[in-house]
Amino acid sequence: MTSTADFQAIDAAHHLHPFTDPGDLARKGTRIITRADGVFIYDSNGNEILDGMSGLWCVNVGYGREELVEAAAKQMRQLPYYNSFFQCTTPPAIELSEMLSEISPAHINHVFYTCSGSEANDTIIRMVRYYWACQGKPTKKAFISRKNAYHGSTIGGTSLGGMTHMHKQGDLPIPGVYHINQPYWFGEGFDEDPNAFGVRVAQELEAKILELGEDQVAAFIGEPIQGAGGVIIPPDSYWPEIKRICDKYEILLITDEVICGFGRTGKWFGADYYGVTPDLMPIAKGLSSGYMPIGGVLVADHIAETLKAAGDDFHHGFTYSGHPTAAAVACANLKIMHREGLVDRVATELAPYFAKVMQPLADHPLVGEVRTTGLLGAVELMQDKSSHQFFENKGAAGTLCRDLSIENGLVMRGVGSTMIMCPPLVITTEQLDLMAERVAKTLDDAAKVLL
Ligand SMILES: *Cc1c(COP(=O)(O)O)cnc(C)c1O
Numbered sequence: 001m002t003s004t005a006d007f008q009a010i011d012a013a014h015h016l017h018p019f020t021d022p023g024d025l026a027r028k029g030t031r032i033i034t035r036a037d038g039v040f041i042y043d044s045n046g047n048e049i050l051d052g053m054s055g056l057w058c059v060n061v062g063y064g065r066e067e068l069v070e071a072a073a074k075q076m077r078q079l080p081y082y083n084s085f086f087q088c089t090t091p092p093a094i095e096l097s098e099m100l101s102e103i104s105p106a107h108i109n110h111v112f113y114t115c116s117g118s119e120a121n122d123t124i125i126r127m128v129r130y131y132w133a134c135q136g137k138p139t140k141k142a143f144i145s146r147k148n149a150y151h152g153s154t155i156g157g158t159s160l161g162g163m164t165h166m167h168k169q170g171d172l173p174i175p176g177v178y179h180i181n182q183p184y185w186f187g188e189g190f191d192e193d194p195n196a197f198g199v200r201v202a203q204e205l206e207a208k209i210l211e212l213g214e215d216q217v218a219a220f221i222g223e224p225i226q227g228a229g230g231v232i233i234p235p236d237s238y239w240p241e242i243k244r245i246c247d248k249y250e251i252l253l254i255t256d257e258v259i260c261g262f263g264r265t266g267k268w269f270g271a272d273y274y275g276v277t278p279d280l281m282p283i284a285k286g287l288s289s290g291y292m293p294i295g296g297v298l299v300a301d302h303i304a305e306t307l308k309a310a311g312d313d314f315h316h317g318f319t320y321s322g323h324p325t326a327a328a329v330a331c332a333n334l335k336i337m338h339r340e341g342l343v344d345r346v347a348t349e350l351a352p353y354f355a356k357v358m359q360p361l362a363d364h365p366l367v368g369e370v371r372t373t374g375l376l377g378a379v380e381l382m383q384d385k386s387s388h389q390f391f392e393n394k395g396a397a398g399t400l401c402r403d404l405s406i407e408n409g410l411v412m413r414g415v416g417s418t419m420i421m422c423p424p425l426v427i428t429t430e431q432l433d434l435m436a437e438r439v440a441k442t443l444d445d446a447a448k449v450l451l
Pocket of ligand 1: 228
């Protein structure tokens with residue numbers, strides 16, 4: 001068997017990792033995850049680690065699901081691949097499309113398949129501009145998004161996203177994408193009433209539409225709750241105000257459901273949680289619980305009907321759009337979610353329990369705020385909570401805390417100095433207790449170094 005050191009050397013010699021400083025990783029050596037079961041992952045040194053991030057926000061039904069393995073094997077024996085170009089399709093893609101239309105809001109009944117969330121957002125840029133052209137409004141091309149948003153890592157996804165460190169590499173965003181402030185109350189509006197702050201930052205959308213001209217603006221895109229940006233949960237006033245503005249100016253609303261979709265908030269979609277009706281919803285991650293790469297765009301009826309009436313091809317698609325094996329696994333995943341009532345279980349049992357065990361950590365000397373919605377959580381690390389002072393080097397504080405967390409047997413991520421969590425939807429209350437204990441121990445360990 002290959003030893004950890006051998007694995008690390010080979011990896012350093014040949015593998016460039018995503019979102020990683022390759023020189024730094026080569027020096028430190030990567031952690032090699034070899035297997036997983038339920039909510040636990042195991043590394044090549046035999047350590048058991050509670051996966052508080054569901055992989056990358058995706059393993060919603062947990063690891064080790066034989067049913068998903070069987071669904072893939074069965075489909076691969078029958079028909080491993082066929083495309084959905086040229087007037088063809090496959091039974092799993094058909095079945096999944098119907099299942100998605102059943103769980104999505106009533107006015108959304110079509111799906112365009114991709115292999116990832118990034119591709120879903122690139123698809124949206126093309127589909128939305130084409131839609132407006134079909135509507136006789138070809139000048140409606142601009143997208144308005146938020147600073148610190150995450151919509152993927154392709155050219156389109158990075159452009160729609162609002163991460164300046166990503167924009168710097170590769171001359172992005174592309175022209176025609178604009179970013180307003182995010183609804184990050186704790187970080188950027190702390191001295192205001194949260195709901196007043198929520199309305200104020202939502203109204204930046206209206207100001208931007210008026211500045212650009214309604215006839216130039218195609219759509220607004222936002223994650224219902226920003227994930228990679230640091231689990232930023234908007235004040236309750238935010239989304240209704242955004243929706244009001246989109247309607248007033250005939251601007252399409254896109255809720256990026258790549259993380260919030262599939263039960264994460266205790267509803268099927270984040271839009272349902274906030275009671276807004278989007279026109280388009282990019283999906284991925286929890287769609288297959290990460291067992292297969294698959295994403296898509298859920299499309300409202302008025303847009304689908306426009307495309308159907310256009311009399312032309314939508315000249316867009318991927319070799320693996322509607323991949324039958326990935327679709328079969330996604331169907332099996334959704335069947336598990338239905339059968340085990342996971343969405344309701346998050347709403348009624350797990351979300352309240354998660355909030356209950358996490359909230360007491362707000363009293364910790366290192367912690368300025370704890371916030372949770374559904375099974376998304378964030379803990380804000382502070383240099384001095386009494387004067388609302390953040391660490392000067394936020395990233396260093398977060399990274400230290402993240403590394404200590406792994407040593408304590410918990411995957412928790414740091415975004416700046418915000419520690420974030422996103423456990424699988426099958427976690428038990430006992431395992432949530434264990435998670436909270438490990439977060440508390442990590443905060444104690446971090447405080448010894450940082451305070
Ligand atoms: C992860 C993510 C994406 C990108 O999905 P990939 O499958 O990594 O391309 C897009 N939007 C949001 C909100 C995400 O969290």
